[in-house]
Amino acid sequence: YIPVCSDGGIVHDHHMTLALAMGADFMMLGRYFSRFDESPTDRIKINGTYYKEYWGEGSNRARNWQRYDLGGAKKLSFEEGVDSYVPYAGSLHDNVGVTLSKIRSTMCNCGALTIPELQEKARLTLVSSTSIVEGGSHDVILRDQFTRANV
Incomplete structure (x- = not known):
């Protein structure tokens, strides 16, 4: 299994x-x-709508080279995740x-x-x-x- x-x-x-x-x-x-109050990012207002910041683990912002690096140069070899905003949804x-x-x-x-x-x-x-x-x-x-x- x-x-x-x-x-x-x-x-x-x-x-x-x-x-x-x-x-x-x-x-x-x-x-x-990431959309909820409990996520550690700030709630921001864009064009009258609230959003929360979000970045995927494979993004440059996450800097998780230990997991994604292919060459041992302690840098991301490619970016897999996004760095973006998601619609705010209130409390979890x-x-x-x-x-x-x-x-x-x-x-x-x-x-x-x-x-x-x-x-x-x-x-x-x-x-x-x-x-x-x-x-x-x-x-x-x-x-x-x-x-x-x-x-």
Whole structure:
């Protein structure tokens, strides 16, 4: 048995569910966790929207030459990670429960109670962007977007 890791790029809840469904035993979640108050980077405002700084372990900023250097010159031979900003998401406490609930909900929709059962039962299907819009709420005004003050 060789464990499978989903390494890099996981940001949203559905990314985690997809990784688990496709066979991941565990996931690297640096980018997911970097969005929260608990990450050590500053929250900054860019064009009216808050972001948190993020850099991948393989980036020049991380300077992890021990792991990535191929020639022993104590420098990065190539840059694999990004140095960027990610959308700010508030506190981890307020978000991790929602993430776990979304994963459990998708598992339930697949008829799976365990991750191995999800990996066995899940079926990935390619859908168009139109079907995503049509599958959600459309041609209505959602109550949380409309108040009596707007009348």
